[in-house]
Amino acid sequence: MDPQSVVVDIPDSSVLIDSQVDAGDQVRYQRGFNSPTGLTEADKVGLCISAWQGQLVSVQINETLFSPANAPLMIDLSRILLGFNKIEITLTSKSGELPRITGDIVLQIQEETA
Numbered sequence: 001m002d003p004q005s006v007v008v009d010i011p012d013s014s015v016l017i018d019s020q021v022d023a024g025d026q027v028r029y030q031r032g033f034n035s036p037t038g039l040t041e042a043d044k045v046g047l048c049i050s051a052w053q054g055q056l057v058s059v060q061i062n063e064t065l066f067s068p069a070n071a072p073l074m075i076d077l078s079r080i081l082l083g084f085n086k087i088e089i090t091l092t093s094k095s096g097e098l099p100r101i102t103g104d105i106v107l108q109i110q111e112e113t114a
Contacts (some may be wrong), residue, residue, distance in 0.1 A: 003033070007028075008031065008074070010029075010066050010099045010101050010104065010105050011051075011101055011104065012029075012045065012100040012101055013015050014098065014100065015046050016073060016106050016108075021096050021097065021099075022093065022094060022096060023093055023094060023096050025091070025092070025093040025097055025099065025102060026057070026090060026091065026092050026099065027054075027090070027091050027093075027098075028066050028088060028089070028090045028091075029087075029089040029090075029091075029100045029101060030086065030087070030089075031086070031087050032084060032085065032086050032087075033084075033085050033107075034083065034084055034085070035081045035082060035083055035084070035085060035111070036107065037108060038066075039109070040045050040111075041113055042080075042111040043060045043078070043106060043109060043110030043111050044079050044084030044109070044112075045076075045077045045081060045107060045108070045109050045110075046074055046075060046077060046078075046107070046108045046110070047074070047075045047077055047087070047105065047106070047107055047108075048072055048073070048074050048077055048104075048105070048106050048108055048110075049072065049073040049089065049101070049103070049105050050071060050072045050075070050103030050104045050105070050106075051071045051072065051073075051101070052071060052091055052099070052100065052101050052102055052103065053091075053097055053098065053099060053100050054091040054092055054093050054094055054097060054098070054099030054100065055068075055091065055092045055093075055094050055099070055100050056068040056069075056073070056089070056090075056091055057090040057091060057092050058090045058110075059073065059075065059087070059088070059090075060088045060089075061075070061077060061080060061085060061086070061087050061088075062082055062086060063078055064084055065074050071103070071109070072103070076088060077107075089101065089105075090114070
């Protein structure tokens with residue numbers, strides 16, 4: 001696909017017709033987010049990517065690259081969160097289907113209980 005930036009909501013309901021997509025075409029999602037406030041060192045923060053279409057090539061958060069896995073993908077962010085964070089998710093088309101995020105992406109915070 002042409003390298004262009006398009007703003008989309010997640011889950012991605014883009015109207016691009018699958019017939020315009022070739023096998024191997026890539027889509028890259030990027031988003032910046034601030035670290036949640038009030039976290040303690042004992043709190044656990046995770047990112048969950050619930051579903052996608054196509055092949056998940058990579059997930060990079062700040063400078064850390066995570067290996068692809070099956071959906072839902074859970075990533076522990078507790079040790080890599082910064083004040084401002086950048087997430088980048090890359091998907092590749094398989095068999096000409098539109099690569100896209102089809103589920104929610106959420107931060108999950110588990111507070112340490114005393």
